[in-house]
Amino acid sequence: MKEATDKIFGEIQPFNPKKVTFPSIGKCIYCDASNVTLTDEHIIPLSMGGVQIMEKASCEACCKIINKFETKFAKEIFGTFREKHRFPSRHRKNRQNEIEVTKVNGDKFVVPLSEFPAPTYMIKMATAGILNGMPPSVDTSFLWQFVVITNDKELDDFTKKYGQDVTYKLRFLIKEFAQTMAKIGHAYVMANFGNIEFEKLSTDLILGKTENPSLSYVVGGSWEILPPIPNAGHIWGIRVLLTNPDTLLIIADIRLMAASSTPNYHVVVGRTRDKNAIQKIIQICRDSELNSTA
Numbered sequence: 001m002k003e004a005t006d007k008i009f010g011e012i013q014p015f016n017p018k019k020v021t022f023p024s025i026g027k028c029i030y031c032d033a034s035n036v037t038l039t040d041e042h043i044i045p046l047s048m049g050g051v052q053i054m055e056k057a058s059c060e061a062c063c064k065i066i067n068k069f070e071t072k073f074a075k076e077i078f079g080t081f082r083e084k085h086r087f088p089s090r091h092r093k094n095r096q097n098e099i100e101v102t103k104v105n106g107d108k109f110v111v112p113l114s115e116f117p118a119p120t121y122m123i124k125m126a127t128a129g130i131l132n133g134m135p136p137s138v139d140t141s142f143l144w145q146f147v148v149i150t151n152d153k154e155l156d157d158f159t160k161k162y163g164q165d166v167t168y169k170l171r172f173l174i175k176e177f178a179q180t181m182a183k184i185g186h187a188y189v190m191a192n193f194g195n196i197e198f199e200k201l202s203t204d205l206i207l208g209k210t211e212n213p214s215l216s217y218v219v220g221g222s223w224e225i226l227p228p229i230p231n232a233g234h235i236w237g238i239r240v241l242l243t244n245p246d247t248l249l250i251i252a253d254i255r256l257m258a259a260s261s262t263p264n265y266h267v268v269v270g271r272t273r274d275k276n277a278i279q280k281i282i283q284i285c286r287d288s289e290l291n292s293t294a
């Protein structure tokens with residue numbers, strides 16, 4: 001694949017990022033429906049500390065589908081992690097200060113949440129299939145690997161105090177993980193390029209439209225786990241890639257919770273061969289590069 005352009009713009013958000021609002025494009029960013037009630041959309045879910053909002057971006061039907069997997073993602077993968085790190089929640093009153101842990105022999109006891117290492121996981125992914133010339137139906141997500149994310153010092157201290165035989169339960173949710181990454185990437189691109197026509201590549205996965213969508217066609221990641229960036233929150237960026245013959249791919253880069261050792265993810269959100277659209281997109285990239293260096 002010939003690489004003519006590889007421009008990137010985006011930001012490393014601080015742990016408590018500024019609220020940013022992107023304007024509506026007057027239709028649902030997932031299914032294109034207009035003349036329907038549209039609701040504001042958090043680009044990174046609020047439950048994961050996302051504060052960037054695209055106004056009137058999602059129709060009711062799409063919102064329902066997305067809510068379902070985002071809730072699973074936030075609750076079942078990052079549940080205790082979010083509690084411990086006080087991520088935003090719509091149910092603040094239910095906050096706990098303690099957590100019940102279970103030993104291997106089934107004994108249960110309660111510990112302060114501040115001492116609990118709250119392990120969570122991320123998934124190591126290979127490059128998205130489309131970037132390797134794979135057809136959409138080929139699913140290589142069976143090669144993905146789970147990486148447990150925890151603070152080593154906290155885990156050490158906890159084990160010293162409470163013993164080695166504490167059990168940690170993590171439910172592996174590959175599809176919801178891929179869908180959440182695809183949704184975040186798609187929403188960032190639509191917030192920046194929503195008024196330009198291009199082929200949407202990740203909406204089938206997001207909306208679960210095909211019966212067995214290949215998880216690895218448009219979603220991928222860095223195989224290596226990147227070192228922590230102190231005080232960083234989430235990181236996002238948008239890249240464009242000019243491939244043969246004259247096709248522009250729009251790629252979103254995402255790294256969640258960069259203050260921990262976490263992988264990078266990429267989502268191939270869009271594709272266009274239209275010269276006008278390509279020019280507009282590259283211009284936006286150039287302008288934002290100028291802004292960021294000014």
Ligand SMILES: [Zn+2]
Nearest residue numbers: 028031059062
């Ligand atoms: Zn919709």
